[in-house]
Amino acid sequence: MEKLFVTRGSGNCFKPFLVSCLTGRNIDIVNVDLLAVHHRSRTFLSINPLGRVPYLLLEDGDGIGESNAMLWLLAEGSKLLPGTVKDRARSLQWMFFEQTRLEPFISPARFLSHIAPDRGAGRGDEIAAWQGKAMAGLRIVNDHLQKSRFMLGDTFGITDIAIFGYVHLGHEAGIDMAAFPAVLAWIEQVQSLPGFQPLSMLCERASPFVREAA
Ligand SMILES: N[C@@H](CCC(=O)N[C@@H](CS)C(=O)NCC(=O)O)C(=O)O
Numbered sequence: 001m002e003k004l005f006v007t008r009g010s011g012n013c014f015k016p017f018l019v020s021c022l023t024g025r026n027i028d029i030v031n032v033d034l035l036a037v038h039h040r041s042r043t044f045l046s047i048n049p050l051g052r053v054p055y056l057l058l059e060d061g062d063g064i065g066e067s068n069a070m071l072w073l074l075a076e077g078s079k080l081l082p083g084t085v086k087d088r089a090r091s092l093q094w095m096f097f098e099q100t101r102l103e104p105f106i107s108p109a110r111f112l113s114h115i116a117p118d119r120g121a122g123r124g125d126e127i128a129a130w131q132g133k134a135m136a137g138l139r140i141v142n143d144h145l146q147k148s149r150f151m152l153g154d155t156f157g158i159t160d161i162a163i164f165g166y167v168h169l170g171h172e173a174g175i176d177m178a179a180f181p182a183v184l185a186w187i188e189q190v191q192s193l194p195g196f197q198p199l200s201m202l203c204e205r206a207s208p209f210v211r212e213a214a
Helices: 011-023 042-047 067-074 085-115 124-147 158-167 181-191
Strands: 003-006 028-031 055-057 063-065
Touching: 003 011, 011 067, 011 085, 011 158, 055 067, 063 067, 067 085, 067 158, 085 124, 085 158, 124 158, 124 181, 158 181
Parallel strands: 003 028
Antiparallel strands: 003 055, 055 063
């Protein structure tokens, strides 16, 4: 069976997990403890030399890194994939936007203010700068969603999942999401889709990653 290596609470890891929930695809989930630095263990590096999660190990032994790349693979054959070449290009456009204008700012602001606030002590200026940059990206998504039900028109798909991964966690990054009403309405729509599972379920059925003995 395919194996998805994830870590608890990660918006990037949530994306391929959500595709598997929405398509009913059966995948083994393995929880790698990043705070215990298991992603730098010899055992994990022998699976993924890049030492990052999410990482998708296929049945033939090949592996795929990068959450958004996994969405394309896991959604193959489902209605979540964009149908036309123009929509596929547009989907990639939003996926690159997500990785350059949203995730790099929402993720560290959330980590230091919500997940490990002890590490955020004395770093208020940095966190505020990330929040400001994230809000600039969120404004663009909000303007887009004012005119479009989903990221690519009327049809929900992997482009929404890519954006949803971190955007629905914006409040945990200390961002006032009320400033983005179209984004909030879209989040509610995604959360009410049949098969939707919240981030809290990511590691619910996961087996723990076991590193080599020290
Ligand atoms: N662009 C990558 C980002 C992956 C990423 O940032 N993973 C984090 C956890 S969310 C990680 O593995 N951090 C450990 C490290 O980089 O050492 C993706 O979308 O999959």
